[in-house]
Amino acid sequence: MRFRLTDDQRALQEGVRLLLTRRFGAQALRAAVGAGEAADGAGGDDPGASRAAARPDRDAAGAGAGPGRLDRGLWRLLGDAGFFSLRLPEADGGVGLGLPEAALMFEEAGRALLPGPLVATHLAAGTVPGAATGETVVTAVDGGLVEWLAEADVVRGDATGAVPLRSVDPLTPLHRAPDGHAAAPDPVAILLTAAEQLGTAARVGDLAAQHARAREQFGRPVGAFQAVAHLCAGILVRVETARAAVYAAAVTADPADIAAARLLADEAAVRGARDCLQVHGGMGFTWESEVHLHLKRAWVRTQRAGGVTESEELLAAALSPGAA
Template identity: 70%
Template sequence: MRFQLTEDQRALRGGMRELLARHFDAEALRAAVERPGLDRALWRELGAAGFFALRLPEADGGVGAGLPEAVLVFEEAGRALLPGPLVATHVAAGRVPGAATGEAVVAAVDGGLVEWLAEADVTVCGDEGDAWDASGAVPLRSVDPLTPLHRVAGAGRTAADPVTDPVAVLLTAAEQLGTATRVCELAVQHARTREQFGRPIGAFQAVAHLCAQLLVRAETARAAVYAAAVTADPADIAAARLLADEAALRGTRDCLQVHGGMGFTWESEVHLHMKRAWVRTRRAGTSTESEELLAADLLAGVD
């Protein structure tokens, strides 16, 4: 089976990258860090581009594309560190009025946490996307300045249990893949331009090995994420999520090592990718959940 992208898929990915380059470049990213808040104009721009309505049928006002196409645009969003409850709003399109067009911002209760609650017009909970009263949520200090968090107060299944929608799990994996790809680019760029002892640091074996490992993990995760988007099999999605999380977490760490001390500064993009990757690992499809799903799938075939 071949998983080569079609011309339409490559055009979709390129179009999303161009849109984000125009509306959320490095300068906009820095401004968002300094003045946190959701850009409603950009959110509506995403809606107009079909970001949220991508998988809706054309008869319902959507684009009529599938899960592979959604993975491609979410990979680009992860690469650009685009802020906001992107997965929750995308999944809610067609169920929550205004979500598909970007007129409404939708947050979701996920494992006892809610991202972007204060900016949301609607908060949903559970696989069916039922509306949820957010009055009992407690604000947290998020490690990622571009992902404000609230913790759900109290116990109970609807409040404390994670969302299990496999689409949400896979789209999070696609965002992690975007981060893994971007930090690989940043590491290679820095290794080529930064000099020590009169030579680019990429000429040193230790740095070259780090860059090679970054690329291998990112491409391995890419193959798994793209394959899972085609099969939509829960076990494939769980495997893709594990590989994408690893590629993002270890990739940001290795990229930070290539950059040295400057990677920890606010002027560097690397630490923002690291913090976002940490936050994403707390969403549905965590390592434990995905490993248990894979184990159950393997045991199901044992007589």
């Protein structure tokens, strides 16, 4: 079985990276973080009030993201680029590609810290009108949490009575649904989340290496010191291990492979971001840096699809003696 990327897959990945760099680069990320901070102080405890405050004029032509809002122009651009319709058959207006290509796209989304309920909207393409084109924002009750509830046009699952939470990630508004409202985890959703985690892990690895080469102490780059070099090497090892697992799971679509990919990608993202913060020192915690944002987003993603415990149990069952 071949896991090496084809030329077309590499071109797809590079194209998505270029699109996101142009449309959601460092300046747009900082602007979105500022909007998220403003929304965090204005939401209150009433989910109805939060929803009402978040949605005025959201569909205005050319409007960007504001407090607690998605950039609808960017969402539609993603739809035009085939982000949500990638796996739909061409006969149904989709791109006609598969899960491996979707994993590559979501890896780039994770790398860029692209906000929004990307996985839920992607999975809704073909079943929810407007989801494939980015005209409709879809979210889902996932592991008892609902991301971007106030901005969603469609909620998959029962979010009745959901209450707002103070999210550690300023770019991921969260609500908690009542117990028993969460649906069974979708293996594809788990895999695409793992791909996002892989993107975060790869990005923080790049940031750590760049800082280690550029920052000097005692007349030498800090990367020349053994402790820093070991941190960077550990990040790289975890990234490449997770990449092999995510790409393989995207090809096999086997639930056990997906569970393993999820565990490895979560570890690569969270530990990688923490180690990247160590490389940067106190600078990594400042709002001028994106490093802490990657760690916060990685923490939020670990809570999707029942958390890591469900994947651990599934993998343990698959590896136990007598398992089919």
